[in-house]
Amino acid sequence: MNAEIVAIGSELLTPWRQDTNSLYVTERLNQLGVAVIFKTIVGDRQKHLVEAIRNALGRADIVVIMGGLGPTEDDLTREAVAEALKIGLKRNPELIAELYTRFAARRMQITRNNEKQADTLEGATILENARGTAPGQMLDTIYGEHRKLVMLLPGPPSELKPMFDEQCMPRLRELLPQRHIATRVLKAAMIGESAADARIAPIYQQFKDVETTILAHLGDIQLNLVCSKSIQEAAQGRVDELAGRIEEELEDLIYSSQGETLEQIVLFYLELRAATLSVAESCTGGLIAERLTNISGASRSFAGGAVVYSNELKTEFAGVSPALIEQHGAVSREVAAALAEGIRERCKTTFGLGVTGIAGPGGGSEEKPVGLVYIGVSDGESTEVVEKKFTGDRNRIRQYASQQALDLVRRRLM
Amino acid sequence: MNAEIVAIGSELLTPWRQDTNSLYVTERLNQLGVAVIFKTIVGDRQKHLVEAIRNALGRADIVVIMGGLGPTEDDLTREAVAEALKIGLKRNPELIAELYTRFAARRMQITRNNEKQADTLEGATILENARGTAPGQMLDTIYGEHRKLVMLLPGPPSELKPMFDEQCMPRLRELLPQRHIATRVLKAAMIGESAADARIAPIYQQFKDVETTILAHLGDIQLNLVCSKSIQEAAQGRVDELAGRIEEELEDLIYSSQGETLEQIVLFYLELRAATLSVAESCTGGLIAERLTNISGASRSFAGGAVVYSNELKTEFAGVSPALIEQHGAVSREVAAALAEGIRERCKTTFGLGVTGIAGPGGGSEEKPVGLVYIGVSDGESTEVVEKKFTGDRNRIRQYASQQALDLVRRRLM
Numbered sequence: 001m002n003a004e005i006v007a008i009g010s011e012l013l014t015p016w017r018q019d020t021n022s023l024y025v026t027e028r029l030n031q032l033g034v035a036v037i038f039k040t041i042v043g044d045r046q047k048h049l050v051e052a053i054r055n056a057l058g059r060a061d062i063v064v065i066m067g068g069l070g071p072t073e074d075d076l077t078r079e080a081v082a083e084a085l086k087i088g089l090k091r092n093p094e095l096i097a098e099l100y101t102r103f104a105a106r107r108m109q110i111t112r113n114n115e116k117q118a119d120t121l122e123g124a125t126i127l128e129n130a131r132g133t134a135p136g137q138m139l140d141t142i143y144g145e146h147r148k149l150v151m152l153l154p155g156p157p158s159e160l161k162p163m164f165d166e167q168c169m170p171r172l173r174e175l176l177p178q179r180h181i182a183t184r185v186l187k188a189a190m191i192g193e194s195a196a197d198a199r200i201a202p203i204y205q206q207f208k209d210v211e212t213t214i215l216a217h218l219g220d221i222q223l224n225l226v227c228s229k230s231i232q233e234a235a236q237g238r239v240d241e242l243a244g245r246i247e248e249e250l251e252d253l254i255y256s257s258q259g260e261t262l263e264q265i266v267l268f269y270l271e272l273r274a275a276t277l278s279v280a281e282s283c284t285g286g287l288i289a290e291r292l293t294n295i296s297g298a299s300r301s302f303a304g305g306a307v308v309y310s311n312e313l314k315t316e317f318a319g320v321s322p323a324l325i326e327q328h329g330a331v332s333r334e335v336a337a338a339l340a341e342g343i344r345e346r347c348k349t350t351f352g353l354g355v356t357g358i359a360g361p362g363g364g365s366e367e368k369p370v371g372l373v374y375i376g377v378s379d380g381e382s383t384e385v386v387e388k389k390f391t392g393d394r395n396r397i398r399q400y401a402s403q404q405a406l407d408l409v410r411r412r413l414m
Numbered sequence: 415m416n417a418e419i420v421a422i423g424s425e426l427l428t429p430w431r432q433d434t435n436s437l438y439v440t441e442r443l444n445q446l447g448v449a450v451i452f453k454t455i456v457g458d459r460q461k462h463l464v465e466a467i468r469n470a471l472g473r474a475d476i477v478v479i480m481g482g483l484g485p486t487e488d489d490l491t492r493e494a495v496a497e498a499l500k501i502g503l504k505r506n507p508e509l510i511a512e513l514y515t516r517f518a519a520r521r522m523q524i525t526r527n528n529e530k531q532a533d534t535l536e537g538a539t540i541l542e543n544a545r546g547t548a549p550g551q552m553l554d555t556i557y558g559e560h561r562k563l564v565m566l567l568p569g570p571p572s573e574l575k576p577m578f579d580e581q582c583m584p585r586l587r588e589l590l591p592q593r594h595i596a597t598r599v600l601k602a603a604m605i606g607e608s609a610a611d612a613r614i615a616p617i618y619q620q621f622k623d624v625e626t627t628i629l630a631h632l633g634d635i636q637l638n639l640v641c642s643k644s645i646q647e648a649a650q651g652r653v654d655e656l657a658g659r660i661e662e663e664l665e666d667l668i669y670s671s672q673g674e675t676l677e678q679i680v681l682f683y684l685e686l687r688a689a690t691l692s693v694a695e696s697c698t699g700g701l702i703a704e705r706l707t708n709i710s711g712a713s714r715s716f717a718g719g720a721v722v723y724s725n726e727l728k729t730e731f732a733g734v735s736p737a738l739i740e741q742h743g744a745v746s747r748e749v750a751a752a753l754a755e756g757i758r759e760r761c762k763t764t765f766g767l768g769v770t771g772i773a774g775p776g777g778g779s780e781e782k783p784v785g786l787v788y789i790g791v792s793d794g795e796s797t798e799v800v801e802k803k804f805t806g807d808r809n810r811i812r813q814y815a816s817q818q819a820l821d822l823v824r825r826r827l828m
Contacts, residue, residue, distance in 0.1 A: 013453065038454065307721070
């Protein structure tokens with residue numbers, strides 16, 4: 001079984017907006033063993049909609065149509081599906097009553113155009129929308145002698161996602177042949193995509209029944225393993241076996257075997273060891289603290305720290321002596337160590353982390369080029385400093401530096 | 415004139431990857447007065463590719479095909495275009511020679527499959543690729559009695575973007591009727607999309623020749639004004655006139671009239687007033703510092719500050735008295751003011767900013783619910799505190815709080 005996703009809305013054809021619902025729907029369909037073979041994005045013109053829907057019906061078993069169910073003149077999905085399938089469209093009195101009740105409950109005046117949201121395709125099952133006014137619809141129908149499942153879903157993600165999970169998924173599970181999909185997500189830090197692939201390709205190529213995808217993003221590698229079988233245990237066994245073999249190969253480069261983020265892992269190990277962390281950030285400028293505090297419950301292990309952009313603040317908040325900065329420069333192995341040691345003392349934490357570097361685009365020299373970063377971590381007894389030379393723009397250098405810093409703490413905790 | 419964009423690659427049909435090239439290409443095509451009417455995303459199967467390309471040729475004047483030009487068996491774009499247009503495909507000896515030279519220069523062994531990148535469509539112009547091995551191709555041809563422009567471009571954005579700008583744009587400018595497009599981008603902070611639209615719709619609706627798009631994202635509103643005319647000055651005059659009218663209506667809600675970010679504007683005004691800023695962040699946990707330091711040159715006006723997640727650090731780094739925290743709670747008007755005043759003194763800056771709040775999901779109470787945030791700003795003479803109740807998840811609350819804090823500083827500087 002395969003599917004096509006049709007995303008509707010002229011705003012999705014501008015340089016500023018992009019369909020993202022389809023990623024979510026694809027993930028869910030994949031869980032049912034359904035592959036997405038086409039995605040089409042089309043504006044609010046009935047002629048174009050009918051063409052897109054007919055194309056989709058002609059080549060896919062399942063057609064998921066998203067958007068264009070609202071009350072305005074531009075919302076033409078219902079009309080277009082009726083035309084494409086040559087079926088009727090009737091205003092459903094029960095749905096109109098519901099619309100009036102809903103508007104009244106919010107003390108809002110209902111306008112006439114809202115009634116078109118009650119238009120129902122002949123033979124369709126209504127999908128209730130608890131979070132918006134436009135209900136969805138689902139059709140189990142015949143097109144060109146083939147059976148087709150057609151879903152009409154609202155465009156806003158906050159309405160589409162629960163509707164798909166709560167109403168489409170159970171129906172699809174009933175209608176589709178039973179497949180069991182097992183997945184694993186492994187993550188590794190500070191290894192390039194091609195370097196990782198060179199090491200693990202000989203392994204995953206032996207697992208023809210597991211689909212392995214490598215995603216790389218700013219010092220982070222994500223390995224997605226997916227296996228589909230008629231028996232759940234068999235599928236799970238295969239992905240687990242492959243995951244184990246990859247973990248053996250990449251060893252401590254792998255920081256997560258269940259998809260957690262690096263900051264989640266760092267906080268998890270800190271808590272496990274009853275340890276706490278503080279940071280003194282120069283070139284990352286708050287990025288490491290921001291990443292950690294974005295995790296709920298971070299305060300149990302992360303005390304905080306300082307953004308020490310100026311030399312004065314390196315002294316004021318992390319006790320780095322002006323003489324040391326004078327002697328070695330603010331971007332140096334010595335200052336990174338002093339930042340880590342100083343912030344640890346000031347914050348009374350188990351570990352202190354210090355980062356200094358040149359994020360660019362200005363400020364580089366031949367001796368200390370843009371991208372040079374020193375990261376220090378201290379536990380009071382010993383201080384370790386790594387020197388890195390990252391390439392790319394300011395954002396990329398800062399992201400890599402934060403990734404390297406968090407990974408350094410993780411390794412210290414292992 | 416209109417266009418269809420066809421993005422090719424099975425990875426673009428997974429839950430993890432998304433075509434983003436089309437946003438860039440759309441922006442460029444719009445600059446030429448060309449509207450994108452369809453986007454199709456298709457996997458690496460020749461049958462599907464041919465179908466997608468034929469559909470596109472049947473309905474659009476310009477067909478931009480991205481991806482599938484590499485050396486592997488999965489790279490089928492050239493073959494599919496040849497089949498769709500029923501034209502020949504020939505291995506180009508000059509391109510083969512270039513490929514061999516390129517590989518030799520990098521001291522890499524060329525493999526046989528690389529030669530297919532030299533396959534050229536009958537009648538095509540070769541688009542050189544300085545950043546990769548796969549050249550692009552451009553065809554000016556006839557399909558179904560209509561003239562069509564077809565472009566084959568490499569998938570990696572780092573290759574596609576310069577190729578489109580340097581080689582496609584000049585050719586398209588020559589081939590297309592001359593249109594002049596003027597644009598303006600206005601930005602406003604801390605106003606909802608529907609509230610903004612209610613105020614400005616009566617204005618922009620009078621400018622039928624200017625297309626106005628409103629984008630909203632986490633407390634930030636972006637208004638895109640686009641006008642296309644045969645004379646540049648006329649188009650520019652209209653967008654400037656509309657921009658002026660919108661600025662009059664929204665007054666100081668508008669922080670940028672040329673598309674700058676809020677953090678850029680804050681840093682610009684700080685520098686203009688020869689003023690400096692420091693921050694003490696509790697609930698935003700480094701996000702404000704991170705946003706400011708992501709701008710190159712931030713160090714001229716932004717000294718740094720502290721991430722004071724724990725109460726101890728509020729005292730240690732911003733001198734907030736434990737008694738004050740005890741009396742009013744860490745999330746209070748009084749502590750926000752003390753954070754702003756304390757960090758300003760410690761960092762010796764013109765302004766101090768203090769943020770405390772409950773980002774959730776835990777930690778809320780009836781009296782102090784999740785989303786409650788206090789933001790203080792002090793210049794040493796007076797301290798202003800705003801109280802806000804944001805809704806949504808942890809990330810959203812933190813983003814709104816950082817936006818509100820930066821906007822508060824901006825207003826103080828106006």
